[in-house]
Amino acid sequence: xxxxxxxxxxxxxxxxxxxxxxxxxxxxxxxxxxxxxxxxxxxxxxxxxxxxxxxxxxxxxxxxxxxxxxxxxxxxxxxxxxxxxxxxxxxxxxxxxxxxxxxxxxxxxxxxxxxxxxxxxxxxxxxxxxxxxxxxxxxxxxxxxxxxxxxxxxxxxxxxxxxxxxxxxxxxxxxxxxxxxxxxxxxxxxxxxxxxxx
Amino acid sequence: xxxxxxxxxxxxxxxxxxxxxxxxxxxxxxxxxxxxxxxxxxxxxxxxxxxxxxxxxxxxxxxxxxxxxxxxxxxxxxxxxxxxxxxxxxxxxxxxxxxxxxxxxxxxxxxxxxxxxxxxxxxxxxxxxxxxxxxxxxxxxxxxxxxxxxxxxxxxxxxxxxxxxxxxxxxxxxxxxxxxxxxxxxxxxxxxxxxxxx
DNA sequence: TTACATAATAGACTGCCGTCCATCTATCAA
DNA sequence: TTGATAGATGGACGGCAGTCTATTATGTAA
Numbered sequence: 001x002x003x004x005x006x007x008x009x010x011x012x013x014x015x016x017x018x019x020x021x022x023x024x025x026x027x028x029x030x031x032x033x034x035x036x037x038x039x040x041x042x043x044x045x046x047x048x049x050x051x052x053x054x055x056x057x058x059x060x061x062x063x064x065x066x067x068x069x070x071x072x073x074x075x076x077x078x079x080x081x082x083x084x085x086x087x088x089x090x091x092x093x094x095x096x097x098x099x100x101x102x103x104x105x106x107x108x109x110x111x112x113x114x115x116x117x118x119x120x121x122x123x124x125x126x127x128x129x130x131x132x133x134x135x136x137x138x139x140x141x142x143x144x145x146x147x148x149x150x151x152x153x154x155x156x157x158x159x160x161x162x163x164x165x166x167x168x169x170x171x172x173x174x175x176x177x178x179x180x181x182x183x184x185x186x187x188x189x190x191x192x193x194x195x196x197x198x
Numbered sequence: 199x200x201x202x203x204x205x206x207x208x209x210x211x212x213x214x215x216x217x218x219x220x221x222x223x224x225x226x227x228x229x230x231x232x233x234x235x236x237x238x239x240x241x242x243x244x245x246x247x248x249x250x251x252x253x254x255x256x257x258x259x260x261x262x263x264x265x266x267x268x269x270x271x272x273x274x275x276x277x278x279x280x281x282x283x284x285x286x287x288x289x290x291x292x293x294x295x296x297x298x299x300x301x302x303x304x305x306x307x308x309x310x311x312x313x314x315x316x317x318x319x320x321x322x323x324x325x326x327x328x329x330x331x332x333x334x335x336x337x338x339x340x341x342x343x344x345x346x347x348x349x350x351x352x353x354x355x356x357x358x359x360x361x362x363x364x365x366x367x368x369x370x371x372x373x374x375x376x377x378x379x380x381x382x383x384x385x386x387x388x389x390x391x392x393x394x395x396x
Numbered sequence: 397t398t399a400c401a402t403a404a405t406a407g408a409c410t411g412c413c414g415t416c417c418a419t420c421t422a423t424c425a426a
Numbered sequence: 427t428t429g430a431t432a433g434a435t436g437g438a439c440g441g442c443a444g445t446c447t448a449t450t451a452t453g454t455a456a
Contacts (some may be wrong), residue, residue, distance in 0.1 A: 006453085006454070007401080007402075007453090007454080008400065008401045008402070008453075008454050008455075009400080009401035009402025009403070009452080009453065009454075010401080010402050010403040010404075010451065010452040010453050011402085011403075011452070011453060012402090012403065013403075013404075013452095016403090016404080034315050037441085037442060037443085038442075038443065038444085039441085039442060039443085040442095047404080047405085048404060048405045048406065049405090049406090049407095049444090050403095050404070050405070050406090050445095050446095051403080051404060051405080053444075053445085054403070054404085109314045110314060110315065112311075112314065112370065113310075113311035113312075113314035113315055114311075115370070116307045116308060116310065116311035116370060117232050117308065117311055122372070126371060126372075130371060154386070154389075155382065155386070158364075158382050158383070158386055159386070161364050161367055161368065162360045162361075162363065162364045162383075162386070163360075164363075164367055165360065165362075165363030165364035165365070165366060165367030165368070166356075166359050166360045166363035166364075167363070168363060168366055168367050168370065169359055169362055169363030169366050169367075170359065170363070172310065172313070172314060172366065173324060173328060174320070174324075184353065184356050185356070185360075188352070188353070188356055188357070188360070191352075192390060205423090205424085205431080205432080206423070206424050206425075206430065206431040206432070207422080207423065207424080207430080207431035207432030207433065208421060208422040208423055208431080208432050208433040208434075209422070209423065209432085209433075210432090210433065211422095211433075211434075214433090214434080235411085235412060235413085236412080236413070236414085237411085237412065237413085245434080245435085246434060246435045246436065247414090247435090247436085248415090248416095248433090248434070248435070248436090249433080249434060249435080251414075251415085252433070252434080
């Protein structure tokens with residue numbers, strides 16, 4: 001019953017897709033997104049050109065999927081079950097994102113750029129990557145408001161956009177995106193509440 | 199004496215450069231940055247391919263210069279000589295930028311993307327476009343602090359990055375960047391000072 | 397078995413990019 | 427006038443993208 005209805009025709013070869021994902025990730029990390037050509041990926045994976053295009057429309061979609069396999073866990077939503085103040089939870093969450101950027105920041109820059117040039121990929125990128133992270137921060141801020149740690153009059157959506165915006169702005173302008181910056185942002189967001197008990 | 203020392207050799211033809219700038223601007227506005235090829239620009243301008251490469255290294259540099267001619271005035275630093283509150287000056291400045299984005303926002307998105315893919319253009323873009331605007335906002339915030347309209351303990355650099363980051367974030371994610379948003383951002387930045395007289 | 401459907405492959409094809417080259421043209425200096 | 431310098435031009439070139447086609451491989455259903 002767990003079986004998926006089998007289709008007619010030759011079945012897809014999972015190894016080809018896996019070879020393409022891992023080849024893409026390896027090449028992109030070694031040489032940088034821009035320098036890796038589609039031709040190089042299929043050559044490295046040992047499959048035909050068309051086999052890549054059967055699965056993905058663009059290099060960006062392939063690389064997004066390849067990076068996502070490794071990083072989905074690292075962007076897990078901030079846990080809520082302990083008694084830590086929300087300012088601290090936000091700082092931890094941002095630092096986890098930033099740690100990931102140390103490895104794949106250049107690739108993420110390239111994917112953000114690709115999202116501007118290809119509306120179709122832009123939609124996929126926003127849906128799979130941008131929106132979930134924005135929602136995580138918005139939710140966290142709302143819970144902070146419910147817990148009395150953030151003024152309920154503040155606009156959580158706007159704050160989330162300011163936070164992510166600052167992150168993107170620094171990433172796209174080659175400025176360090178590190179734990180220190182995370183603390184600065186959190187301090188600014190929770191500024192007026194910092195005096196009272198955390 | 200005002201003459202620039204004349205060099206040997208055939209002088210540069212200013213008309214060729216002007217034809218390339220205006221052809222590039224017209225094509226990019228009509229068809230969108232991505233769809234305009236270098237070949238199409240030189241064809242439209244009626245010059246040889248190499249003539250373009252004699253002046254610019256990439257399409258991005260040409261388009262940046264072409265757009266800049268028209269928009270430099272619109273991004274003039276916020277005036278300071280009147281008695282308006284700084285919150286109002288910041289809102290006016292942001293709205294002027296946003297008005298420009300209504301016309302060339304798609305092109306700016308494309309240039310931001312190009313800056314990620316080409317480090318050399320990234321430097322030029324940052325120097326000619328990003329840094330000046332960031333400095334304008336930072337200066338304005340510092341003057342607001344000096345005038346007692348913004349808490350001097352706040353980090354003006356960080357605030358400027360939050361503001362521009364939010365702008366970029368919305369631009370790059372296809373969300374409206376309008377006067378309404380400008381007011382929201384300003385209200386958040388000047389939040390704690392709004393109760394006192396503006 | 398046979399018919400059918402779909403994946404995988406190799407290769408051809410067009411279009412654009414960025415570079416290179418030979419040639420022509422415009423200006424200055426001697 | 428002559429030679430040197432440098433911009434402008436058209437054309438050629440190799441590399442990659444994305445599409446297409448013919449062929450082969452691998453499965454299901456009758």
